[in-house]
Amino acid sequence: MGSAAFQRRHIRMANERIVGIDLGTTNSLVAYMENDRPVVIPGEDGLNLVPSVVALDERDQIIVGNPARKYLIDTPERAVYSVKRLMGRGVEDVQGELKLFPFRLADDLAPGEVLRIKLGNKTYTPPEISAFILRQLKRNAERYFGAPVTKAVITVPAYFNDAQRQATKDAGRIAGLEVLRLVNEPTAASLAYGLDKKETATVAVYDLGGGTFDISILKLHEGIFEVIATNGDTHLGGDDIDNLLIAIALDDIQGDLGIDVRRSGEAVQTIRKSVIDAKIALSSNDETTLDVKLPEGKRYQRVITRPQYEQLIRPVVHRTVGPVRQAMKDAGLTAKQIDEAVLVGGSTRIPLVRKLVEDQFERTPHADLNPDEVVALGAAVQADILAGGSEATKEMLLLDVTPLSLGIESLGGGVVKIIHRNSTIPESATEHFTTGVEGQTNVAIHVVQGERELAKDCRSLARFDLKGIPPMPAGLPRIEVKFLLDANGILHVSAREARSGKESEIEVQPSYGLTDEQVEGMILESFDYAEQDFRQRQVIEARNEATTILAALEKGRKSPTWDQLTSLERTNIAKLEAALKAVTREDNYQAIRTAIDALNQATMHLAELMMDSAVSTALKGKNMETANVGEGPASPHPIAKAEIKN
C-alpha cells in the first residue's frame, strides 16, 4: 500500500463509522455500509459469524466465539451459550429455560436481583456476557477499519419487551458502545432486502432464529418502511428443535447403552453438537445418522429420516402459526394481499419451515440473502441512515411499531391500556392520577406490558413512585404522567402535578433490570478489558504497518536501485527484515515497533535512491506507473505512522 491510500484511510477515519450489529442467540455479526452496499466484517479467523458463546479460560481470561466453543465440551462449567434467552428476565421466569439449558445461576441470588451466571468461579449478568460478545465484534470492526469504533445500531427481536430491550442497551454501554438505535430484527432484514426496491409493496418477514421468532408485516412505499403489525415469541427457535433431539438421544442412550449421561455436561454438549450436525444435514438430505462419540469410548448412532424428523419438529414449527395469523389479523390483511414473504434466520433453512411459510402466505418465500447475515446487513443500512444517509439510503426511513401494549395496573389488579400494540413509535400517552387520602404526597404506579386483562398476567416493567405531591384534600391533586415510548421501544416516564405545576419526583424500580449505577459500575470494571483491547489494537496497527513496510521493501529489492546499495547495507537490511518478520507473529507491541523503526532506519538510503530514480524517470517523461514504483513513491518511509486514538 502506498502512502496516498494510507492517507485516504486516515481521512475517512475522521468520520467515524457506525456499525450494525446482530446480537443473536446462536451467532452474532457486525456489518457496515461500504459505499452503497452493506458488508459483514469478518473476524480474525476470516469468518463472518461469531458464535454467541463466552468462556472463561484457565487464566480467567474471557474467550468469545469460535475459540470459546471447545470450552463448551471440555469445561462446560466455564462456558455459556444462548444467553440472549436470559436477557431482561427474572429468576422466576427462567425456570423453564433452566431445565433445557445448562445455565448455572449464581448460588447467592437474592429475590428480585438481576440474574447472574456462573463461569468458573466468577459470576456475570446476562448483559455483561452479551457485552463480551459485543466487545469482540467491536474489536473485529476496529481491526478491520484500523480505527476505533464507539457507535452502533444493535438489533433485537421485534417481540422483545422493554426489559429485554433495556438489557440489550445496557450490554452495549458496558461494551463501550453508544447504542444509537435498537432495531427490530425482521425490520432490519427488510431494509437489507428493500435496498433496491423503490415500488410500493406489502411484505411479510418471517424470522425464525436460534432462540426467537418474529413475524412483521410492512408496507414499503418510496423508501418508507412502515411496519403495520408485528408478533412473535421470544422463546422459540432452533434451540427448541435441538432440545427435542437431545432428549431423544438421552433416552436412547439410557435405553440402549444403559447409561444415564444427563448429569454429564460434557456428554450433553457432545450430543448437542452431533444433534446440530444432524439437523443441518436433514435440511438437504433425506436421512442422516445421529452419531455421538460418548466419553469412555462408547458410541451412540441412530438413523433419522426426514419424515421422522419432520413429525418430531412439527409441533415446534407450528408454534409460529398463531403469531403469523395474529399479525395478519392486526394488519387487516389476507395472505393474498401480501406481495412478498421473506425468510430470515438460520432455522428457515429447514424445509418444513419453508413449507409452512409457503402455506401461510400462499407464495414461494424469498431467501435470496443469506438468512444468517441479512439482519446484520440491515442493521448496517440503519446505521448509515442515522449517520446522515448515503446515496443508497438517503430516501430510506423506517417507521416501526411497539409489539406489546403498555398499561397501568388499576384498582383490583386489572390493566388500563394506555398505548396499544402495533402503534407506530415513538409514541406517547398522558394519564392523570389523583390521591385517595387527604394530604397524600406519594402515588405508586405499576406499569405493565402485554395483552392480558390482569396485571399479574402481564410483564411487570416498573413501579413508579411519584413523590413530592403538595398535600391537598383527597382527589384534588391532578398528577399528569407522561409515558413516552422512544424509537427504540424503550419507555420513559415523567410526571407533574397539574394544579401546582410542580414536577413530581419519580423513583423508578425496574422489575427486571440493572440500575444506572450498576451499569456504570460494570463500565468501570470493563476498563480493565478496555486496556486489553487497546493493547491488542496497538499490536494490530503495528502489524499492519509492518506488512506495509515489508511489501515496500520487497518492491525495492526488485528495483534497479537495490544494486546501488553496499553489500553491508543489504545484509543489514536482510537481517532486520527477518527480525521484523519474526516479531510480527507475536503479540508484543514494543518489539514490533522497535523492529519497524530499525528497518526504517536501515532502508533510509534505499528510499532516497528510489525517490531519486522515480523523479528522474518522471522527468524523462515516464510516469510513476511505468517506472514500476506504483502509487506514490514505493519507499518504506513516507508512510504515516498509524495513529491510535483512544
Place this chain on the structure above:
Amino acid sequence: MQPPVPVDYFAFFGLPYKLNLDTAQVERDFYALSRKLHPDINARGNLPEQEWSLEKTSQLNDAYRTLKDPISRTEYLLRLQGVQLEEQSKAATEEARKTGSAKKQVVPPDLLEEVFELNMQLEELRMDKKMGEDDPALERELQDAKRHLSSKQSEMLNELSAAWNQWDALVDRASAGKNVEDSERAAVRDKMLDILNRRSYLRNLLREVDEVLES
C-alpha cells in the same frame, strides 16, 4: 373533568374539523412529515433537537393513528366538541357497581330479538364445549349470526358516513359565514354518539361470539 387535549390532531395536519377525509392524502402528509421530524433523520442533532424530534414525532404518530381510523377520528372530534366519551362509560360502570348488576348496555332496538336468540346459543355452545361435545349445527348457526352482525356493523359505517356529511355541511355553512344553530350541531353529535354506542355494543358481542367459537 376531561383531560385537556394537548395537541390538536386536525391542526397538526392543517385540516379543517371535518370528518370526510382524504386518507390517501393524510398518508402522504404523514410520510412527508415523518421525513422531516423522525428521530432517525435528526439523529445527528444536539440533545434539544433530538428531544424536539422525539416529541413531535410521537405527536405526529398519535395524530395519524387517530385520524386515519374512521371510528377513532369520529370519537376524537366528539371529544374536541366537549362530548365526554369516557365519562359516559365511567358513569355506566359506576351505576353497575352501585346496583350490583352487570354493566348495562343498551341493546339496539332493531337487534333485540336477534341478540336474545344469540345469547341463548352462546350459552348452549359454552356448555357443549365444557362437556367436550361438538355441535357443528350450532356452530354453523353462530357463524351465520356472526356474518349477519358483521354486515350490520358495516351498515353502521354507512350510517356514520351519512352523519359525517351532515356535520361537514354544517362546518361548510359556518365557514361561509352562514348561521349554524347550536341545536343543529348537537343533533348531529347525538346521532354520531348513538351510532358509536350501538357499534361498540355490536363489537363486544362479536368478540364474545369469536371467543366462544375459538375456545
